[in-house]
Amino acid sequence: MKKVYLLVVFVLLALLVVPVAAQEAEPGAKLVIESWRQDDIPIWNDVIIPAFNKVHPEIEVIFQPTKQEDYNGQLNTRLAGGTAGDLITCRPFDPSLKLYESGYLANLNDLPGMQFFDSSAKVAWTTDDGSVTYCVPMASVIHGFMYNKTAFEQKGWKVPVTKDEFWALLDAIKADGEYIPLAMGTHDLWESATMGWYNIGVQNYKGEEGRLALINGTAKFTDPPYVKTYEELGKWAPYLPDGYQSVQYSDAQQLFTMGRAAIYPTGSWEISVFEPMINGAFEMGAFRVPKDNADDPCYISDHTDIGIGMNVATKYPEAVKIFLNWVATPEFATLYANNMVGFYPLAKIDYTIENPVAQEFLSWRKDCQSSIRISASIIGRGEPGMDTDIWQTSANVINGTMTPMEAAQYVQDALAKWYKPQQK
Amino acid sequence: MNATRKIRKPFPWHLVVFIAPALIIYVIVMVIPLLDSLTLSFFTEDPNNARNTIFVGIQNYKYLFTDKYYAPIFWGAFKNNIVFFLIHMLVQNPIGLLLASVLCKGGKIRNFFRTVLFIPTILSFVLVGFVWKLILSPVWGVSKTILNIFGLGGLFRPWLGLEETALITCSLISVWQYIGTPMILFYTALIAIPDELMEAAYVDGANAWQIFWRVKFPLILPTVGLVAMMTFVGNFNAFDLIYTMQGALAGPNLSTDIMGTLFYRTFFGQQQQMPNQTLGATIAAMQFIIILIGVVIYMIWQKRTTTYEY
Numbered sequence: 001m002k003k004v005y006l007l008v009v010f011v012l013l014a015l016l017v018v019p020v021a022a023q024e025a026e027p028g029a030k031l032v033i034e035s036w037r038q039d040d041i042p043i044w045n046d047v048i049i050p051a052f053n054k055v056h057p058e059i060e061v062i063f064q065p066t067k068q069e070d071y072n073g074q075l076n077t078r079l080a081g082g083t084a085g086d087l088i089t090c091r092p093f094d095p096s097l098k099l100y101e102s103g104y105l106a107n108l109n110d111l112p113g114m115q116f117f118d119s120s121a122k123v124a125w126t127t128d129d130g131s132v133t134y135c136v137p138m139a140s141v142i143h144g145f146m147y148n149k150t151a152f153e154q155k156g157w158k159v160p161v162t163k164d165e166f167w168a169l170l171d172a173i174k175a176d177g178e179y180i181p182l183a184m185g186t187h188d189l190w191e192s193a194t195m196g197w198y199n200i201g202v203q204n205y206k207g208e209e210g211r212l213a214l215i216n217g218t219a220k221f222t223d224p225p226y227v228k229t230y231e232e233l234g235k236w237a238p239y240l241p242d243g244y245q246s247v248q249y250s251d252a253q254q255l256f257t258m259g260r261a262a263i264y265p266t267g268s269w270e271i272s273v274f275e276p277m278i279n280g281a282f283e284m285g286a287f288r289v290p291k292d293n294a295d296d297p298c299y300i301s302d303h304t305d306i307g308i309g310m311n312v313a314t315k316y317p318e319a320v321k322i323f324l325n326w327v328a329t330p331e332f333a334t335l336y337a338n339n340m341v342g343f344y345p346l347a348k349i350d351y352t353i354e355n356p357v358a359q360e361f362l363s364w365r366k367d368c369q370s371s372i373r374i375s376a377s378i379i380g381r382g383e384p385g386m387d388t389d390i391w392q393t394s395a396n397v398i399n400g401t402m403t404p405m406e407a408a409q410y411v412q413d414a415l416a417k418w419y420k421p422q423q424k
Numbered sequence: 425m426n427a428t429r430k431i432r433k434p435f436p437w438h439l440v441v442f443i444a445p446a447l448i449i450y451v452i453v454m455v456i457p458l459l460d461s462l463t464l465s466f467f468t469e470d471p472n473n474a475r476n477t478i479f480v481g482i483q484n485y486k487y488l489f490t491d492k493y494y495a496p497i498f499w500g501a502f503k504n505n506i507v508f509f510l511i512h513m514l515v516q517n518p519i520g521l522l523l524a525s526v527l528c529k530g531g532k533i534r535n536f537f538r539t540v541l542f543i544p545t546i547l548s549f550v551l552v553g554f555v556w557k558l559i560l561s562p563v564w565g566v567s568k569t570i571l572n573i574f575g576l577g578g579l580f581r582p583w584l585g586l587e588e589t590a591l592i593t594c595s596l597i598s599v600w601q602y603i604g605t606p607m608i609l610f611y612t613a614l615i616a617i618p619d620e621l622m623e624a625a626y627v628d629g630a631n632a633w634q635i636f637w638r639v640k641f642p643l644i645l646p647t648v649g650l651v652a653m654m655t656f657v658g659n660f661n662a663f664d665l666i667y668t669m670q671g672a673l674a675g676p677n678l679s680t681d682i683m684g685t686l687f688y689r690t691f692f693g694q695q696q697q698m699p700n701q702t703l704g705a706t707i708a709a710m711q712f713i714i715i716l717i718g719v720v721i722y723m724i725w726q727k728r729t730t731t732y733e734y
Binding site for chain 2: 069070072073074076077094095098185186187188189190241242243244245246247248251254255375376380381383384385386387388391392395396399401402413414417
C-alpha cells in the first residue's frame with residue numbers, strides 16, 4: 001500500500017515537473033515589445049497582455065511602440081546599440097530580412113507554434129531560399145475605400161463597381177457640394193502610395209501576375225497597367241480637399257470621421273481607429289477598388305503586414321518563446337481579430353469577426369485574388385528603394401508636378417539601375 | 425663649478441589639471457566620434473556579413489557626387505541648404521539688428537519686448553513645428569481666416585505643400601523661432617558702446633542714421649561676423665524643424681530636403697529604405713567640410729578686420 005502511495009506521489013510529481021521544466025520562464029522575466037502601432041496601446045494593455053498574463057502570470061509584458069514613420073530607423077539604431085526590446089514587431093519582407101541577416105532576429109524554425117501557419121503566411125518573414133523563418137506571422141491588412149454610408153443613403157449615392165461609376169460618383173458628390181468627395185492629402189507622401197497607388201494599382205496590373213512580371217523582368221514599370229495607375233491617381237486631385245498639398249494624414253482622418261468627407265481611400269487597419277472617432281455619428285461602409293468592366297475578375301491588395309520575432313540579444317529567451325508560442329495559438333488569433341478590428345490573422349484557424357465593416361473587407365478575400373504590395377518583395381531593394389520612389393512620384397503626379405509617364409519612367413530607371421532582370 | 429645653472433621654470437602642472445577635465449570630455453564626446461565618423465565614410469558594408477565593414481577608399485564620395493539617382497538628391501539638399509542659409513542671413517539677421525537697435529532706445533516696455541521676442545528661441549522645435557503646421561493648415565488653419573478678415577482670402581495657398589513655397593515657408597518659420605539669438609547678441613554689443621562716442625558724433629553734427637552706420641556699426645562688426653558664422657553653422661546642421669514639419673522625406677518632392685534630413689534618411693533609413701551608415705557618414709563628412717570651409721573664411725576675415733577697444 002505504501003509503495004503504491006509513493007508511486008502515485010512520484011508520478012504526480014513527475015507530471016508536475018516535466019511540463020514546467022520544459023517551458024520555464026526566467027524568474028522576473030520582463031518583456032518589452034517594439035512596435036509601430038501606437039494606435040494599439042489600449043488594446044494591448046487592456047486586452048491582450050491581461051489575457052496572456054492569465055496563462056503566464058510570471059512574465060511581465062510591456063508594449064512600447066514608436067511613431068510609425070520612425071519605427072524602422074529607430075529600431076535599427078536601438079538594435080545596433082543593444083537597447084531594443086525583447087520582442088520585435090516585424091515589418092514584412094526586406095526590412096525584417098535585413099534584421100535577420102544582420103543577426104538581430106532569432107531563427108524561429110523550431111518554435112512549435114509555427115505549425116499553425118501556411119508557407120504563404122510565412123513568406124513575408126522567410127529567407128529568399130525558404131530555409132529560415134524568423135517572425136511569427138500576426139496579421140494582414142486589406143486595402144479599399146471607406147465611405148460614409150449614412151450620407152450615401154441620404155443622398156441616394158450608390159457604391160461604385162466600375163471605374164466609370166466611380167468617376168460619376170465623385171462628380172456627383174462634388175456637384176452636391178456638401179461633402180468633400182475624397183479625404184486624402186499629399187503632404188505626408190506615404191498616403192499617396194499606400195492609400196492611392198497600392199490600393200488601386202493591384203486591379204490594373206492583375207495582382208500577383210503583374211507583381212511577379214516585374215520581379216521576373218517580363219514587364220516594365222513603364223508598361224500600360226502601371227502608368228494607368230498613375231493616370232487614375234492624377235485624376236483624384238480635383239476631388240481632394242482644398243489645399244490637399246498640405247493636408248496631412250491626421251487632417252484627412254479628421255475630415256472623414258467628422259463627417260465632412262464622403263469617401264476615404266484606405267485600408268482595413270483604419271476601422272479600429274475610426275470607430276471611436278466617429279462614435280456612432282454616422283455609419284461607415286467599405287467598397288473595393290473599382291474595375292474597368294463589371295465582369296472583370298477582381299484583385300485586392302491583401303498585405304501581410306505584421307509579424308513578431310525575437311531579439312537575439314534578449315535576456316529572457318525562454319520567456320520570449322513562451323510568448324511567441326502563445327501568439328501562434330488560435331486563442332490569440334481570435335482575440336486579435338476581434339480587438340484589432342481590420343487586422344486579419346494569418347493562422348490556419350477559423351475565427352469569426354463581429355464588426356460589419358471588417359467583415360466586408362474580409363469577404364473580398366473569397367471573391368477576389370489577393371496580392372501583396374508591389375514594392376514589398378525583392379524589387380523593393382535598392383537606394384532609396386521602390387517604396388520611397390512610389391511615395392514621391394505618386395504625390396508628384398497628384399500635385400501635378402510630374403506626368404504619369406515621367407513618374408513610371410523614374411521608378412523604372414531606379415529599378416533597372418540595380419536589378420539584373422530589368423536590365424535587358 | 426662655474427657652469428651657469430639654468431633656471432628652469434617648474435612645469436605648469438596646474439594648467440594641465442585645470443584643462444584636463446574639459447579636454448578629456450571634449451575628446452571623448454566630440455573629437456573621437458568625429459574622427460570615427462570620418463573614418464566610417466571610407467568604408468562600406470560587407471555584403472556577406474552585414475555587421476562588418478570593408479575599406480573602399482573614396483568610393484562613397486564618388487557615389488554621392490556622380491550616381492545618377494543619388495547625386496541629384498545630394499546636390500538638391502546642398503542647394504536647398506544654401507537657400508535656407510541665405511534666407512536666414514537676409515531676413516533673420518537684419519531684423520535681429522533692427523529689433524536690437526529699437527530695444528536700445530529704451531522705454532519702459534523694453535524689458536517686456538526683449539523677453540517676448542526671445543521666447544520662441546527657447547520653445548521646443550516640436551512645439552514650434554506643430555503650432556505653425558496648425559496655423560498654416562488649409563483645413564483648420566487660422567491663417568486663412570485672418571487673410572479673409574482683410575479680404576485677402578484669395579492669397580491663401582497650402583504653402584507647406586507646394587514645391588515653390590515649402591522651403592521658404594520653413595525657412596521663415598525657423599527665422600521666427602531663432603530671431604532672439606542675433607537680437608540679444610546685437611543688443612549686448614550695442615549697449616556696450618560708450619555713450620561718449622555717440623555724444624561726440626552728435627556734437628560733430630552727425631544725424632542718427634550717420635551715427636548708426638559710421639559709429640555703431642563698425643564697432644559691432646565683430647558681432648555681425650560672429651552672428652553670420654553662427655547662422656552658417658546652425659543652418660548647415662539644421663534638421664529638427666524640417667523633420668517635424670515635413671517629415672524625413674522633406675516633401676513635397678524633396679523641395680525642403682537639407683543636409684540634415686538627407687543624412688537622417690541615409691544613416692537611419694526611412695520606412696522601406698534601408699539604413700546605409702557608411703554613406704550616411706559620407707554625408708556627415710560633407711557637412712563637416714562645408715562648415716569647416718565657412719569657419720575658415722570667418723577666421724581669415726576676423727584676423728584682417730580691425731577691432732576697436734574702448
